[in-house]
Amino acid sequence: MERQHNLHSSIHGSFRSKDSSSTVESDPREKIKDCLRKFIAFMFTQVGVGALVVCYAILGAASFMHIEKDSPDEQLENVVQWRRNCVEQLWNITNKYNVLNYTAWMSNSNKVLRDFQNNVTSAIHLGYNGRSSEDIWSFPAALMYSLSVFTMIGYGNVVPKTVWGKIVTIAYACFGIPIYVLYFCNMGKVLAKTFKWLYITAHECSRREDPLLEDGEIQPIKKKITVPSTACLWVISFYILTGTIMFGAWEKWNYLDSTYFCVISLCKIGFGDFVPGANIADSAEGSHLKLVINFIYVLLGMGLVAMCYNLMCEDVRVKVRELREDLKNCLDDITLKITVCMNDTKYYHQRQTRNIK
């Protein structure tokens, strides 16, 4: 972790006073090796994990697409069958009422259509989607699916139907979730450090502008500054606002629905009732772009949530510790007082009894 630490210091400008761990090596080869090592370590930690996540998602998308594309949709066939039946029945009805009797025709056709509707709805419950598997499992859709699996969001608008699809989903989740957790922690740490640095710099700047703070001297900030939770909340709110505007404009959702979607996605709940670019009616190209944008938005959003979690944890911990110490001190004082009191009374009683004797 020290390595990481030093990399941060070298990358974020030296906001840490600690010197980087590259020891003074006059040998250039050593320097090169050192640089290389630093680079590899960096790749493995920050950028590497991000790239790993993206690659894993792409890999998953490709495999799911391949697996699920040819899944025979039984429901589709059923629905087609029902549709044909419905048409036949309607034809029969139309024939029967050769002299077109409006009301009779209407009521019978209504019944037929209602049956058809029920059938279709039950088919929907068994997974019918209105589209064939090939339409559903386009590459961006598969990408979103992989993302929703390993980020544990789980939208559910696109689900695997084949046996192999389900097995591969389980395996994919088993490996993907730890990778994602790693990404989450890393991203959170990086973003938290960056944000803290920004905050401290802003703080220092604002302090420096107030020269009369300490007798005309500018006191170096000694105590450790923790970023207050409100700052984190502001960042998250801003991000959600951005998402709201973006999705509201593209998907023609109203702003409440967009906010709802953003929060549900970022909290990893993922109902799936709103998914950008997943409408049947959307054109293919438009939905592709939207899905990619959604992918990026969700990944970044997770990073921000991790960052807030990191920062807020610290803040909360500090506060809780302070609270605890205050409580303890309070309790100590009280117990001390009580024991002193008791000792006094005991002593007093002893004196009394001795006097009596």
Next chain:
Amino acid sequence: MSSVVSLDGRDRPNFLKRLTANCIRASCSQIGLVVLVVMYVLLGAALFEYLESGPEVQKRSAIQRSREECLKELWAITERLNVLYERNWTRLVHEQLRKFESSIVAAARQSDAQPAELALDTKWTFSGSLIYCITLITTIGYGNVSPRTSAGRAATVAYAAAGVPLTLACLAGLGASLARLARLAWLRATKNKVPNTWRKDGELENHFQLHEQQRLLPQPAEHNQYTSFPPRMHKSPGIVKTRAGDRGQYSQVFEKAPMSPRAATLGRVKRNALSDEPQTSSALQTQTLDRKRAANNVKCLATVHGPSRGRGRGTIQRPRGAAIEQLIAEECGEIFVNRSQEDLDDSEDPDEGICPHDTPSRVPLIWSEDNHKMKSCAVPSSSASTSVQHQNHSLEHCHIPVGIVLFLLLGYIAVGAAIFSVWENWSFLDAAYFCFIALATIGFGDFVPTSFLTLKNSAENSKSEYIQMIACCAYLVFGLILIAMAFSLLQDEVVARCTQLANSLGLTRQ
């Protein structure tokens, strides 16, 4: 004066008492959280039921409307084609039906309706919204039921924003407590084997080199030697109240115990490496070691003797010299730092504190903590350090093998799959898939237990349905707790191995 006496017999009742005290203390903070979560869920259920009872009817009529439209179109077609050619007519009707179908699909996805006419009652009964709230705050989020009204959605946003962190904290805390119990059980189970296997235990190799010396130390029998030297009262550095015989005896510090300087430096460097705080190497004076930190009544028992038994980072050698002071300082500093780094933890241990003594040689140092916080050393498990040993065992570093934890999880999923496949008439694979997806909080919603789909009126719900629903919920919640426990058990192990891997690859220099 330096006789080594067995502790076991006298110690056990104390140990048990202490253990129960720990458990109670831990569970109190846990229970508070759990109660809070339960109340939150009930409140949310009532809220959503109120908000969402209305507009279900409207959605159903949307389907009805589209059906009527379709009918009108069909009529128009029939009228238009004065002579009814079947093929023409059929083609046109097909088109109309397809349009009708896509409107059904769209409406069904939106409202997740059962055949609309069958669902006479709204889905948002109290139990329905209870399920909804549970799936919401555990972030599973099936999506088979989701809010329709704007007020419902706004309420969902606010409810989730507050409820999700709360639930996650609660689950994590429960998982950590469960993990502690599991470690305890494991230690009890393997108690007899410890001295023999300890040396052969390959896992120890992975731990930090600070342990090497422990293995080199002479190992007398079972127990460890803790002596209770004066428990240090806070704020009164000078006062030393002897409590001889509290835990028993004194034992000798192995002065000559091999503490390789490499181990010391390695240990120190590792601890440096893992803390973000600037090292207070100036805090060498043990006297200056924070009285604040030694919070209340720290019963300082030292463990510092060679033959400690305990796995992992139990005992700390106390060789003399400046290195020791630094070690002590760093241990204190480290633990302090550790605690500041870890997650908000469950058990609030008031006895947590370290107060080192710097005593002359031959007098045992006393270190201990009554309640060792699991996680305080869990995070940088690599920091091997300092832990002060908990009673007889170093609970936190007892390693339950990864295989067993995974096997436990798999078993749980298998059991759930068997149950669900029977109840829901799914295939075994589907049920296992459902369990896995639900426990990983992914929650697609393609498979949802029928007891979660509260179609009927609550009056019609039979007892068995309710029982099923409650059983499903309990299964999911307990599964989530198990997963949290598994995380907490495996976490330090995984971190240790990864760090070791990184070290061996030369990615991080020591």
